[in-house]
Amino acid sequence: MVMPASVEVKALLVTAMASGQGKTTVTAALARKLARQGKRVRVFKCGPDFIDPMILERASGAPVESLDLWVVGIDACRRLLAQAGAQADVILIEGVMGLYDGTPSSADLARAFGVPVMAVIDVSAMAQTAGALALGLRDYGPVAMAGVTANRVASAGHASMVAASLRDIPLLATLPRQAASLPERHLGLVVPGEVSAIDALLDSLAEQLAFDDAAWDALPPVRLPLETALAAPAPLLAGRTIAVARDAAFLFIYPANLATLEELGATLCFFSPLANQAVPPEADAVYLPGGYPELHAAALSHASAWQASIRAAHAAGLPIVAECGGMMALAESLSDQAGVVWPMAGVMAGTVTMQARLAGLGSQALETAHGPLRGHTFHYSTLSTSLAPAASTVKHPSGAAGEAVYRCGALTASYFHAYFPSNPAAVAALFSAGAP
Structure with a gap:
């Protein structure tokens, strides 16, 4: 036929x-x-x-x-x-x-x-x-x-x-x-x-x-x-279980990102920090996507089981990838739109402050050992931290420096939202050792 x-x-x-x-x-x-x-x-x-x-x-x-x-x-x-x-x-x-x-x-x-x-x-x-x-x-x-x-x-x-x-x-x-x-x-x-x-x-x-x-x-x-289907990426995450935060505070995630993790061989499990659910014990890595932590700061600040579990996961050396809202929830505190300061998980040094004007917008790429990992940024908050950036994204098309990328142990955190299919090998490195 x-x-x-x-x-x-x-x-x-x-x-x-x-x-x-x-x-x-x-x-x-x-x-x-x-x-x-x-x-x-x-x-x-x-x-x-x-x-x-x-x-x-x-x-x-x-x-x-x-x-x-x-x-x-x-x-x-x-x-x-x-x-x-x-x-x-x-x-x-x-x-x-x-x-x-x-x-x-x-x-x-x-x-x-x-x-x-x-x-x-x-x-x-x-x-x-x-x-x-x-x-x-x-x-x-x-x-x-x-x-x-x-x-x-x-x-x-x-x-x-x-x-x-x-x-x-x-x-x-x-x-x-x-x-x-x-x-x-x-x-x-x-x-x-x-x-x-x-x-x-x-x-x-x-x-x-x-x-x-x-x-x-x-x-x-x-x-x-009709194009020939792409070959599946090498199963670089085979045998690994990645816990993905998913609830009203962590809901900004490309469906293609989850599909890429599964194509890489990972098993995904989901949990809700907002419901005070701990990181699942079977997790080998954690993915905290963006979302609206600022709208749920009170609940997150009182989610003691979630906070203790993510601190324990970080102390145990589990790779953690935190994008935008995910990073905000790992800071020491979050000041919401009304100026109320809420304690967060404190995995990384720094305070987050919401502001009325846009703080970051546009397409960017992170250069990695496996080539560029592309994505974008869009946020209304700023992070004040003593941590020195381990890297910076590059804005497209200007080539100017973009978002800071922080690494603290096996944690990689940034306002940058990565589009995983753009570089599966770099993504596998992120969830394996914390650095692409």
């Missing part, structure tokens, strides 16, 4: 002129609408992100992975898209920031794979000017513009004015102003588990999204070459 060399699938990249236009809301509404029609929908998120994929997974009913030409890599992105295209009727990709923001940008991703773009425009304070925005977004790159979704539309007449302004660009959909929307906090949208009646909200958005089925049907499918 001859296997096909490519797969064809309907695909859209949902973008906007900037953040805050409603990309996630529209993508979630469209994903839920198509899923309710019986279509198999796969959604991806462009750029590094943890929270939007949770919303999109809830909306679509399928796992959401990241696409980024630099962090993930073009070949891996192509492979992920082709795999999804072989299993789904529709692929939706939510862009990051504005269409042309970043290096690489959402526009770069769309052009790399021939995916048409749907621009979300917040028309709450405009009408015909929407056409100028749409034409500019299309022609600046240029990109293949499939159409526009007008968000926060006031009336049918308002929608008609917007549609007339678009000239040769279809108005694919409209979404009215919402009395209730997806709530936000300092790191982005509130995660689905904290939003009451999240499914009712997503269903309501899907019902209110007026979609031009004829224009949708007229969109040609995207052809994606």
Whole structure:
């Protein structure tokens, strides 16, 4: 039997002129609408992100992975898209920031794979000017513009004015102003588990999204070459058990990171510091991902069993990898948004202070003996410590110094969130001896 060399699938990249236009809301509404029609929908998120994929997974009913030409890599992105295209009727990709923001940008991703773009425009304070925005977004790159979704539309007449302004660009959909929307906090949208009646909200958005089925049907499918599967990495973590913190305080983790650890041969077990659960006794290493320790600082400060167990694990020489929120929970104290100081586990010297403005954002890489380990940073806190950094990440694309990486015994801690598939060998070294 001859296997096909490519797969064809309907695909859209949902973008906007900037953040805050409603990309996630529209993508979630469209994903839920198509899923309710019986279509198999796969959604991806462009750029590094943890929270939007949770919303999109809830909306679509399928796992959401990241696409980024630099962090993930073009070949891996192509492979992920082709795999999804072989299993789904529709692929939706939510862009990051504005269409042309970043290096690489959402526009770069769309052009790399021939995916048409749907621009979300917040028309709450405009009408015909929407056409100028749409034409500019299309022609600046240029990109293949499939159409526009007008968000926060006031009336049918308002929608008609917007549609007339678009000239040769279809108005694919409209979404009215919402009395209730997806709530936000300092790191982005509130995660689905904290939003009451999240499914009712997503269903309501899907019902209110007026979609031009004829224009949708007229969109040609995207052809994606089927790539040969990558060889599995060497089982460098075979026989090792890695304890992974997972709860409302430690929930920022790429699904691909867990998959990479398992591909390396590790057995994963999960525990909740927030529930005062100790590090599992069978653990050979510990992974503390990012999250919201600042929102749960009181509970973490009183979790005596968790604190004692992580100090004991560190004293016993277990490799511990702590990313962003994970590192914050290992400091001596954490000052929350209200300025209240809470004692933390005290595994590493230093105090963490939340602040109102962004302290770090962007793609970065950590140079290791096995080559670069890529990822990103995004945080609103600062760490004051007497520890000298063992290394620093490098910002992309500027090449400037990025986040400090601290090593204390077998602990590796940083604000840097690593994308494990970018360098499995370096990851295996981290969880074996504490230094990649």
